[in-house]
Amino acid sequence: MADIDQSRIRNFCIIAHIDHGKSTLADRIIEKTGLLTSREMQAQVLDNMELERERGITIKAQTVRIIYQAKDGNEYIFNLIDTPGHVDFNYEVSRSLAACDGAILVVDAAQGIEAQTLANVYLALDHDLDVFPVINKIDLPSAEPERVKNEIEDVIGIEAQDAPLISAKNGIGIEEVLEAVVHKVPAPQGSPDAPLKALIFDSVYDSYKGVIVFCRIKEGRVCKGTSIKMMATGATAEVVEVGYFGAGQFIPCEELSAGMVGYLTASIKNVKDTAVGDTVTDLDNPCAEPLPGYKKVNSMVYCGMYPADGAKYPDLRDALEKLKLNDASLNYEPETSIALGFGFRCGFLGLLHLEIIQERLEREYNLDLVTTAPSVIYRVYKTNGDMIELTNPSNLPDPSEIDYMEEPVVSAEIMVTTEFIGPIMQLCQERRGRYISTEYIEATRALLKYELPLNEIIYDFFDALKSRSRGYASFDYELKGYEQSSLVKLDILINHDEVDALSFIVHADSAYERGRKMCEKLKDEIPRHLFEIPIQAAVGGKIIARETVKAMRKDVLAKCYGGDITRKKKLLEKQKEGKKRMRQVGNVEIPQSAFMSVLKLDDK
Amino acid sequence: MRDLSIYIHIPFCVRKCLYCDFLSYAASAAEMKSYVNLLLRQIKAESVFYRDHRVVSVFLGGGTPSLLPAEEVGGILRAVRENYRMADEVETTIECNPGTAAAEKLKDYITYGINRLSIGLQSTKNEELARIGRIHNYETFLNTYQAAREAGFTNINIDLMAALPGQSIASYRESLERVTALLPEHISAYSLILEEGTPLYDRREQYHFPTEEEDRNMYQMTKEYLGEKGYQRYEISNYAREGFACRHNQVYWQRGDYVGFGLGAASMVRDVRWSMPESMGAYQDYVEGMPVRVDNLSYRHFPGAYVLTIQEQMEEFMFLGLRMMCGVDCRTFDDKFGQEMEAVYGPVIAQMMSQGLIQKEGGRIKLTDRGIDVSNYVMAEFLFE
Numbered sequence: 001m002a003d004i005d006q007s008r009i010r011n012f013c014i015i016a017h018i019d020h021g022k023s024t025l026a027d028r029i030i031e032k033t034g035l036l037t038s039r040e041m042q043a044q045v046l047d048n049m050e051l052e053r054e055r056g057i058t059i060k061a062q063t064v065r066i067i068y069q070a071k072d073g074n075e076y077i078f079n080l081i082d083t084p085g086h087v088d089f090n091y092e093v094s095r096s097l098a099a100c101d102g103a104i105l106v107v108d109a110a111q112g113i114e115a116q117t118l119a120n121v122y123l124a125l126d127h128d129l130d131v132f133p134v135i136n137k138i139d140l141p142s143a144e145p146e147r148v149k150n151e152i153e154d155v156i157g158i159e160a161q162d163a164p165l166i167s168a169k170n171g172i173g174i175e176e177v178l179e180a181v182v183h184k185v186p187a188p189q190g191s192p193d194a195p196l197k198a199l200i201f202d203s204v205y206d207s208y209k210g211v212i213v214f215c216r217i218k219e220g221r222v223c224k225g226t227s228i229k230m231m232a233t234g235a236t237a238e239v240v241e242v243g244y245f246g247a248g249q250f251i252p253c254e255e256l257s258a259g260m261v262g263y264l265t266a267s268i269k270n271v272k273d274t275a276v277g278d279t280v281t282d283l284d285n286p287c288a289e290p291l292p293g294y295k296k297v298n299s300m301v302y303c304g305m306y307p308a309d310g311a312k313y314p315d316l317r318d319a320l321e322k323l324k325l326n327d328a329s330l331n332y333e334p335e336t337s338i339a340l341g342f343g344f345r346c347g348f349l350g351l352l353h354l355e356i357i358q359e360r361l362e363r364e365y366n367l368d369l370v371t372t373a374p375s376v377i378y379r380v381y382k383t384n385g386d387m388i389e390l391t392n393p394s395n396l397p398d399p400s401e402i403d404y405m406e407e408p409v410v411s412a413e414i415m416v417t418t419e420f421i422g423p424i425m426q427l428c429q430e431r432r433g434r435y436i437s438t439e440y441i442e443a444t445r446a447l448l449k450y451e452l453p454l455n456e457i458i459y460d461f462f463d464a465l466k467s468r469s470r471g472y473a474s475f476d477y478e479l480k481g482y483e484q485s486s487l488v489k490l491d492i493l494i495n496h497d498e499v500d501a502l503s504f505i506v507h508a509d510s511a512y513e514r515g516r517k518m519c520e521k522l523k524d525e526i527p528r529h530l531f532e533i534p535i536q537a538a539v540g541g542k543i544i545a546r547e548t549v550k551a552m553r554k555d556v557l558a559k560c561y562g563g564d565i566t567r568k569k570k571l572l573e574k575q576k577e578g579k580k581r582m583r584q585v586g587n588v589e590i591p592q593s594a595f596m597s598v599l600k601l602d603d604k
Numbered sequence: 605m606r607d608l609s610i611y612i613h614i615p616f617c618v619r620k621c622l623y624c625d626f627l628s629y630a631a632s633a634a635e636m637k638s639y640v641n642l643l644l645r646q647i648k649a650e651s652v653f654y655r656d657h658r659v660v661s662v663f664l665g666g667g668t669p670s671l672l673p674a675e676e677v678g679g680i681l682r683a684v685r686e687n688y689r690m691a692d693e694v695e696t697t698i699e700c701n702p703g704t705a706a707a708e709k710l711k712d713y714i715t716y717g718i719n720r721l722s723i724g725l726q727s728t729k730n731e732e733l734a735r736i737g738r739i740h741n742y743e744t745f746l747n748t749y750q751a752a753r754e755a756g757f758t759n760i761n762i763d764l765m766a767a768l769p770g771q772s773i774a775s776y777r778e779s780l781e782r783v784t785a786l787l788p789e790h791i792s793a794y795s796l797i798l799e800e801g802t803p804l805y806d807r808r809e810q811y812h813f814p815t816e817e818e819d820r821n822m823y824q825m826t827k828e829y830l831g832e833k834g835y836q837r838y839e840i841s842n843y844a845r846e847g848f849a850c851r852h853n854q855v856y857w858q859r860g861d862y863v864g865f866g867l868g869a870a871s872m873v874r875d876v877r878w879s880m881p882e883s884m885g886a887y888q889d890y891v892e893g894m895p896v897r898v899d900n901l902s903y904r905h906f907p908g909a910y911v912l913t914i915q916e917q918m919e920e921f922m923f924l925g926l927r928m929m930c931g932v933d934c935r936t937f938d939d940k941f942g943q944e945m946e947a948v949y950g951p952v953i954a955q956m957m958s959q960g961l962i963q964k965e966g967g968r969i970k971l972t973d974r975g976i977d978v979s980n981y982v983m984a985e986f987l988f989e
Contacts, residue, residue: 530959530961530978530981552978552981553816553820553977553978554816554819554820554823554977554978555977555978555979555980555981556795556823556840556841556976556977556978556979556980563611563855563856563862563864563870563871563872564868564870564879565856565870565920565924566870566877566879568923569919569920569923571980572923572980572983572984572987573984573987575980575981575984576984576985576987579984
């Protein structure tokens with residue numbers, strides 16, 4: 001085991017636009033190499049979270065080691081590192097890529113190159129990976145492999161004529177892909193005798209072993225007993241176990257040496273100590289400098305999370321603690337809302353990350369949550385010279401104390417068929433986008449570049465984009481920086497009481513429009529009471545929009561048939577239950593859904 | 605000796621109405637025949653359970669019970685009489701849809717001891733009837749009504765519906781006028797509730813339904829107009845001339861003992877509730893699985909028999925009782941539960957009174973006019989957490 005020939009190792013990943021078949025191909029490769037029989041295969045082995053499988057996305061990087069008997073008669077060790085596919089997890093993607101030497105680019109034979117395809121390819125090329133394409137879904141009637149090959153060559157500039165034509169779903173062409181891995185992915189370099197230098201590309205928490213660190217050994221070796229140091233966080237520990245990845249299980253081994261991908265455990269209690277991108281070295285024989293590219297991941301999107309049932313606050317705290325063990329990019333701190341009681345302000349990488357955490361809390365921890373509208377981090381420069389980073393709109397200082405405010409802006413790339421350029425440009429304009437350029441990829445497709453304020457895209461931009469392009473637009477972005485902006489806090493008053501959890505920061509020019517839509521939405525969400533309820537939107541104490549929930553005048557259940565009172569009782573119970581799920585503000589009961597309705601204001 | 609009311613479910617219809625989500629369907633003569641046989645068997649077999657009861661009312665509901673051949677109805681009622689102790693005066697009702705009961709059949713009903721007829725008219729406007737899929741028109745109804753009077757029925761209920769698709773305030777008023785002009789003893793008036801899963805629900809986009817405002821106006825008009833015409837509202841959707849309130853109906857609200865025979869029929873006896881299976885196969889299995897000759901039956905015998913907790917009994921006492929215009933009697937509550945209503949529901953009652961939704965009067969608590977309008981809201985308050 002100790003001496004594995006580096007030339008027989010291939011470390012690679014699969015990159016693709018969402019839905020182009022990345023996980024399915026991974027499954028086929030695993031199946032083909034006989035790691036699992038197809039009977040044991042559960043579709044998409046690598047997506048092992050229930051949620052991942054359901055949504056068809058990969059959230060955490062997954063890795064598997066497989067043995068491939070190549071046509072040249074040699075046995076190769078493949079380390080397949082499945083990367084998350086969403087822009088929210090860009091940094092994780094980049095670290096996973098850094099653990100590889102090559103990448104398979106999966107392109108859908110019908111759809112061709114999409115925005116994420118480009119973003120991921122560039123990311124891979126940035127990491128000096130050798131990228132080779134495969135054309136997937138060739139069995140679709142709409143497949144145009146020749147066109148797609150040309151597109152790959154024209155747009156990305158990599159050789160594509162001999163790209164394997166495959167159908168991952170139906171197991172066509174998989175052998176060809178495996179051979180290409182042998183020949184096109186370079187063998188790892190790096191001396192096993194140099195001081196230890198290993199890249200952390202992921203970690204998970206195990207209640208028995210502590211943090212399990214996923215790493216790629218770039219140089220040197222590590223085994224049980226090695227004292228290690230994480231160079232960025234400074235944490236030190238003694239290795240308890242090293243090993244590699246079977247399908248869905250950890251298989252211990254003697255040693256990991258340069259070129260290998262595996263895991264190590266060292267009774268580390270906190271995932272924070274093992275930041276993705278950090279370099280592991282030997283405490284006694286450290287390497288000269290860490291691997292490049294480490295950065296601290298910052299939350300981009302914040303929202304308040306509250307238990308629907310106030311008594312579940314401790315449960316929510318415990319659940320967040322547990323999730324945090326596995327997800328270093330989740331941040332939270334306690335906060336209190338007048339309307340929602342005790343909860344947490346949580347920070348996420350992006351909206352998808354937020355949704356995933358929310359869903360996991362609800363499913364895995366059985367919590368019923370109320371989330372407030374997501375917010376980005378605003379920089380508030382005060383007249384006294386202080387700057388605060390604002391994550392909760394209710395904490396905005398009095399306008400008289402504010403000199404000016406800045407908001408985060410992203411560089412966005414939108415790939416769209418030319419017929420939808422008009423509507424998409426209009427959308428970007430509405431969202432305060434700054435037009436940068438249009439590049440024509442081919443006659444029918446273009447790449448639009450825009451700079452957009454982050455707060456305009458965290459709500460429902462993606463949905464709007466899809467609906468205005470009939471699903472044809474794809475989208476990618478990265479944070480560009482902060483810019484000064486004219487921002488105001490929009491407050492919502494229900495029956496003349498301000499509801500803090502409904503406040504949000506908005507650009508002054510869209511305050512009126514947003515306020516109006518909010519009021520309309522809330523009017524539909526808030527059930528009738530015995531009295532009339534005004535709903536108002538206000539900026540700086542000035543009412544800018546108003547709706548009214550009329551008083552309930554009739555609520556009678558007519559017939560009760562043949563003495564079957566169960567229906568009637570159910571109806572009353574539902575009514576009562578519904579009431580329990582509401583939040584009392586003043587003497588108005590607000591359903592939880594109202595707090596989330598602010599998320600979907602685009603009605604085009 | 606306790607009073608018992610009997611409900612007998614006949615789940616057959618010529619055709620299902622578009623708004624209906626009750627247990628009913630079209631069936632062949634043979635299917636009806638075998639169903640009646642099951643009913644007879646259940647009625648006989650379960651009678652041992654009610655040896656300490658006497659029957660005060662019988663209600664044949666559906667579906668369309670009048671769809672059965674007259675002699676089958678006679679057979680069912682004979683089985684009841686032969687196996688149960690009957691009170692001196694038994695209110696015996698059959699539901700009937702216009703066009704399914706000819707003069708001859710109605711006369712037969714009288715000879716079987718049926719003394720109350722409930723006719724499902726719903727509207728006097730033929731286009732409104734057609735829209736909700738009723739099989740009859742107003743003229744057929746008039747014939748049935750006249751025939752019933754001629755046959756000797758002196759206690760007739762007419763069902764009316766408001767908030768029908770395409771109905772206007774004026775057309776609803778006309779239905780009220782036409783119906784009251786016939787001088788029935790009892791009128792049941794309720795609003796259409798669009799139930800999910802019914803054909804009418806699926807095609808709701810095609811029709812104009814009365815707005816909430818119109819619905820409410822119809823509802824207001826109902827109580828005012830019927831009041832003027834001498835019909836007293838004794839329950840949320842039931843109106844009767846003096847002395848004609850339906851005894852059977854009130855048993856449900858006052859939580860008297862009642863037993864249901866037939867498919868899906870609900871029972872409550874001594875604070876235990878159960879229901880017959882809702883599928884014909886399961887119902888058949890139930891009946892055929894019953895011992896033919898038994899000396900005793902226990903609740904365990906009944907499917908899903910559930911002993912209501914004291915709290916559930918209190919809830920029911922309140923939310924069912926409040927449907928009656930006379931409300932609930934505080935003393936009855938205190939005696940039944942050994943706790944004062946005030947001690948259990950004091951805060952809720954105070955809150956509802958302060959909102960003007962209920963009132964206290966002569967040791968009773970009842971809904972105010974405003975409380976009736978929003979009765980669901982009020983009743984839900986009487987449920988425990």
